[in-house]
Amino acid sequence: MRAQGQPLARLTTNLSPSESICAAASRQLTIQPSGWEMNRSPSVRGSTGPGKRFRVAFLAGAIALVSGIGPKPAEGQVVMGWLMGEFLTTETFNVGFDIGMNFSTLSGLENAERKNGALFGLFGEWRFDPNVHLQVGFIAISPKGAKNIDPIPLDDPELDPLVSGGTMDRDMSTLDFPILIQYATGPEKGLRVGAGPQFNIITGAKDRYQGITSTGTEVVIETDLKKTDRLKGFEAGIAFDVEYQFTPALGVGVRYFHGLTDIDDTPGFTVKSRVISGSGRIALGKGKSKAVEEDE
Numbered sequence: 580m581r582a583q584g585q586p587l588a589r590l591t592t593n594l595s596p597s598e599s600i601c602a603a604a605s606r607q608l609t610i611q612p613s614g615w616e617m618n619r620s621p622s623v624r625g626s627t628g629p630g631k632r633f634r635v636a637f638l639a640g641a642i643a644l645v646s647g648i649g650p651k652p653a654e655g656q657v658v659m660g661w662l663m664g665e666f667l668t669t670e671t672f673n674v675g676f677d678i679g680m681n682f683s684t685l686s687g688l689e690n691a692e693r694k695n696g697a698l699f700g701l702f703g704e705w706r707f708d709p710n711v712h713l714q715v716g717f718i719a720i721s722p723k724g725a726k727n728i729d730p731i732p733l734d735d736p737e738l739d740p741l742v743s744g745g746t747m748d749r750d751m752s753t754l755d756f757p758i759l760i761q762y763a764t765g766p767e768k769g770l771r772v773g774a775g776p777q778f779n780i781i782t783g784a785k786d787r788y789q790g791i792t793s794t795g796t797e798v799v800i801e802t803d804l805k806k807t808d809r810l811k812g813f814e815a816g817i818a819f820d821v822e823y824q825f826t827p828a829l830g831v832g833v834r835y836f837h838g839l840t841d842i843d844d845t846p847g848f849t850v851k852s853r854v855i856s857g858s859g860r861i862a863l864g865k866g867k868s869k870a871v872e873e874d875e
Contacts, residue, residue, distance in 0.1 A: 668864030674703045675828075679858025681722055685749065687843075687850045689729035694748075696722030698856055700755070709766040714773065714820075718755035721779075723852055725749055730788055731845055733802070741798045745790030751852075752783040757818045757834070767827040777818040777836055779852070784810050814842045814852060822860065830860045 667674060677700045684693050700718030707713065730747040733739050761773035784804040791797050804810040816839045822832035838852035 668862075671706045672704065673862050673864060674701060675860055675862035676700070677702055677716060677718065677832075677858050677860055679856055681854055681856050683723040683725065683852060683854040685723075685725040685728070685850050686838075686853055687841075687848055688725060688731070688749075690727060690746075691725035692727045694722070694724045694726050694750070698722075698858060702860070704862070706763075706766055710763050712761040712763055712771070712773075714757075714759045714761055716755065716757040716759075718753075718757070721753050721755045723751040723753055723854060724784075730790075731786070731843075731848060733788075733800075738800060741792060742788040742790035742800060745788060745798075747789075748787045750783075750785050750787070751781055753779040753781050753814075755779045755836075757820075757836075759818060759820050761820070761822070765824075768824045771820075771822040771824065771832075773820040773822070775818060777816055779814045779816075779838075781810065781812050781814065781842065809843060809845050811840075811842050811844060813840075814838050815840045816852065828862045830862075831858070832860055833857050 677698065679698050681696050681698050682693055683696075685691050697720065698718055699720040700716055702714055702716040704715075705713045726746075726748040728747045728749065730742045730745055733742070755777060756779070757775065757777040759773035759775040761771045763769065763771040786802045786804060788800040788802075789797070790800075816837050818834055818836050820832060820834045822830050824830040834856045836852060836854040836856070838854075841849045841851060843850035
């Protein structure tokens with residue numbers, strides 16, 4: 580808690596941690612009291628980056644696809660077939676949506692607490708026989724990170740004293756590609772368990788430090804890690820998945836991702852993702868074939 584009457588100072592930067600406040604000032608770094616409008620560069624806001632534009636387009640396209648699934652499955656299938664081709668659903672292949680929540684943290688960081696965020700993606704599923712399936716996912720919206728972490732040093736004599744004894748939050752955005760071999764108790768309904776590799780591309784990451792100066796002023800420092808040399812752009816690990824299919828078109832699942840590669844290049848730190856995901860899974864076109872056959 581800051582002392583009565585003390586202003587809140589906010590420091591927002593795209594600079595590498597090794598750059599000093601004086602050097603940063605020449606590059607439009609701002610420290611302003613609470614309540615003032617701050618000048619942040621677009622890359623800090625992340626509002627116009629290619630990763631976010633892609634996610635918006637992906638979500639808009641997904642909504643358009645979902646809107647084709649209504650009380651008339653045959654009409655919805657016409658839309659799906661037109662957009663994605665006749666291979667959308669066959670006896671051995673189908674695609675669908677994965678919609679749910681990520682509950683993530685980061686190993687290797689002291690006192691890291693869980694961060695939650697919504698996930699959204701697509702999956703394709705091949706059925707080699709009634710009991711062996713291959714599921715490949717493309718999770719386009721998959722936030723990760725942790726909060727209330729003991730701060731990672733910025734290696735800057737001007738900045739480190741400001742956050743010493745404070746906390747740090749890390750927010751990451753990734754594109755996830757799980758590849759799972761599943762054992763199924765039935766071809767379209769029942770329990771499934773699976774495991775396999777997962778590869779994530781880190782499209783955005785930001786550290787947010789909160790500290791208090793010796794005079795009692797609360798300070799917030801935000802650093803875009805994609806503008807520094809502290810963060811890798813890729814991680815790999817293993818995923819474990821348990822799913823239950825209520826119907827051929829609807830199921831629920833829980834997945835655990837255990838990162839195996841270090842994503843942080845800060846000396847003395849080894850940081851890996853740990854994520855539990857819960858989601859509903861909607862297979863497109865699965866309810867259509869019987870309906871069409873009955874109509875015919």
